[in-house]
Amino acid sequence: MHAPLALEIGLARAAAGLSRLAGAGGGTTLPGKLLWKLDPGAVDRLAARLPQGSALISATNGKTTTAAMAARILEPTVRLAHNRAGANLVSGVASALVVARDAELGLFEVDEAALPEVARRVSPRAISLGNLFRDQLDRYGELELVAQRWRELVSRLPAGAALVANGDDPQLGAIAADRPGSVVFGLDDPRQASPALQHAADSKWCVRCGTPYEYAAAYIGHLGDYRCPACGHARPPLDVAAREIELDGLERVSFELVTPEGSTRVELRLPGLYNVYNALAAAALSRSLGASLEDITAGLQGFSAAFGRFERIQLEDRSLLVLLIKNPTGANEVVRTLVAGRAPKLLMVALNDEIADGRDVSWIWDVDFEPLLGGLERLIATGERAAELALRFKYAGLPEEAIEVVPSLEKALDRGLELTPRGGELTALPTYTAMLALRDLVVRRGFVKPYWEEAA
16 A cells, blocks of 8 residues: 555544544545545545446436435445445545445445546546536536536546436436437336426426427426427437336335336335436446346335435434425425325425525525415424525415414424424425434434434
């Protein structure tokens, strides 16, 4: 082992241990930041030592769940260096490489904007691109800018690197079509399509000529079976597909997983079409890394929710259901899933505007909260921008007397539990930093372990 690198790794691992010991965090980013300061090239050298290389997963929505699903598929047969806690910038990837011992394969969830830099450093053997939606415009810019950066990244990949892409996303379908040998996945079940393209859909116009797409099926936002009537640009043929999808409320979803090697029925212990997309991305990537259809099926069916993503937490004689929302498309799918299951009478929504959430919260006006209102009796609006959230629900038509504004997340949780009957469940829809803070609250009350410990 290169002596300076060994010393750097030792210092970084010690920093991780001290961070956990001091209660300052799980050491999911600090070791990587320290390593980066000591030696920026160390990340490259650590990645190069992985015998089976690295695979990267990026998307606006679902990358944490997709990466966790892929890990569940691959772990029985290969030792992973994996950023399980969701730290997805260069520092998080570096930390995962530092703490992994005897890892054979790197499996990294990567932030959309950080993907080109991470790919340059780890030289991935496979990349999965899940979707691109409007999100944190103050940080990312318009999604076309992210798509262009991804397109440039893919053009620089070596010939042997595998590209797995969601063909139902026009931006990603175009990227995949330009790279020979790409593996394209998507849904193939018009029964589950929406009757029309959602008003908040992003990529409505042809990426080749700018003409509005025509959709034979629109599944989530702009994801679907599209075709440009002017130039003919259309969804590419699907290599890995989900057919015969059956939604079962808030509990599960099942589908026929179709691959070139054969088909199998998969039952997920998660709800919603968005989790079918996550499962397809994980299946297609794992397949490109050598997993068999049997491995893929077993991994997906044994998977349970990633933290904060449809996570149920038992709080003595009540439970808390946490569903992360962070942009219009993701929030709309959460609403659709709740309505298809059992729309709650009591709902807690937490809106923050930290850097990790996006400073601009105007996106809440593009979320279709209205379908929830039919059975909603009480809304607890909380978080740093609780007032704006309450206003959004008032304009949606929820009576003012049904809205409680409780900016303190801890007080809001207590109020929600107070209004929840024994044996009942409180549904919470937090943005990213609010989700972390909410989880920290229940950790401090002893109901669940810190997410980094659970991930480990």
